[in-house]
Amino acid sequence: MRDMRVTLRDAFARLLPNRRRALRRGTLERFPFKDRQLTVYLPPGYSEGDRRYPVLYMQDGQNLFDDERAFAGHSWRLHLAADEVIGERSAAPMIIVGVDHAGVGRIEEYTPTHDDKRDAGGQADAYGRMLVDEIKPLIDAKYRTTDRAAIGGSSLGGLVSLYLGLTTGAFAGVGAMSPSIWWDNRAILGVRPLHRPWIWLDIGGREGAEALRDARAARDWLRAGGWTAESLNYYEDRRGDHSEPAWAKRSRMMLEFLFPPAELHSPHGS
Numbered sequence: 001m002r003d004m005r006v007t008l009r010d011a012f013a014r015l016l017p018n019r020r021r022a023l024r025r026g027t028l029e030r031f032p033f034k035d036r037q038l039t040v041y042l043p044p045g046y047s048e049g050d051r052r053y054p055v056l057y058m059q060d061g062q063n064l065f066d067d068e069r070a071f072a073g074h075s076w077r078l079h080l081a082a083d084e085v086i087g088e089r090s091a092a093p094m095i096i097v098g099v100d101h102a103g104v105g106r107i108e109e110y111t112p113t114h115d116d117k118r119d120a121g122g123q124a125d126a127y128g129r130m131l132v133d134e135i136k137p138l139i140d141a142k143y144r145t146t147d148r149a150a151i152g153g154s155s156l157g158g159l160v161s162l163y164l165g166l167t168t169g170a171f172a173g174v175g176a177m178s179p180s181i182w183w184d185n186r187a188i189l190g191v192r193p194l195h196r197p198w199i200w201l202d203i204g205g206r207e208g209a210e211a212l213r214d215a216r217a218a219r220d221w222l223r224a225g226g227w228t229a230e231s232l233n234y235y236e237d238r239r240g241d242h243s244e245p246a247w248a249k250r251s252r253m254m255l256e257f258l259f260p261p262a263e264l265h266s267p268h269g270s
Helices: 002-022 078-087 103-109 124-142 156-167 183-190 209-224 244-258
Strands: 027-033 036-042 053-058 095-099 145-154 173-177 198-204 232-237
Touching: 027 124, 036 078, 036 124, 053 124, 053 173, 078 095, 078 244, 095 124, 103 124, 103 156, 124 145, 124 156, 145 156, 145 244, 156 173, 156 183, 156 198, 173 244, 183 209, 198 209, 198 244, 209 232, 232 244
Parallel strands: 053 095, 053 145, 145 173, 173 198, 198 232
Antiparallel strands: 027 036, 036 095
């Protein structure tokens, strides 16, 4: 029996390093666009063929890939999460475009209405035009993309992603992580959806009672509008707070929902 245990242990010891080595890594490219930086994740194997890929446009690009640029020094390390889900085949390969926020103009760009109490906000439509009419064509020209795109972000980035997903028609999927539903007295819940993207919606249990109520209200609003268990995935992370590490932890699940493997029914029509 001891010899069998040793044999099995040795076999697993040989197998696990091989599995680690077998996990291929994607690459990151960075280039300026107007007053900000775009960071583009290309999936493993991108340079080896002519395959085309769906694209995820993510807000707050500073916080996604590089710890040295991220808020509080902790990024999502989203490229590593993408490598893992692609390598495990729990998600289809995708390109991810991190769009830097505009610094002091972040609140203006990421909010769909002007909040009179804060005397701020309301430029989400203009930001959306920049994404759809300028950044998206640039990415489509530079990289091998499909006509399928999704949009995502957290906090105010989650709010603007949800808004643009519902109103522009450019995005078949939305990743709204801890979205700031509270903005301007929940004005987002008064928007008339013009399009019906697949939506990942989540919240952390440690973000506060008001945040939980708002996220559940958004879930119920979408369900009342016709979103089903298939097209809306609502998730509460009981231990999650409002932070980059919490969103990093949930990013795998978001990618798996928005980009399911090819053999599954895809929210992007594949």
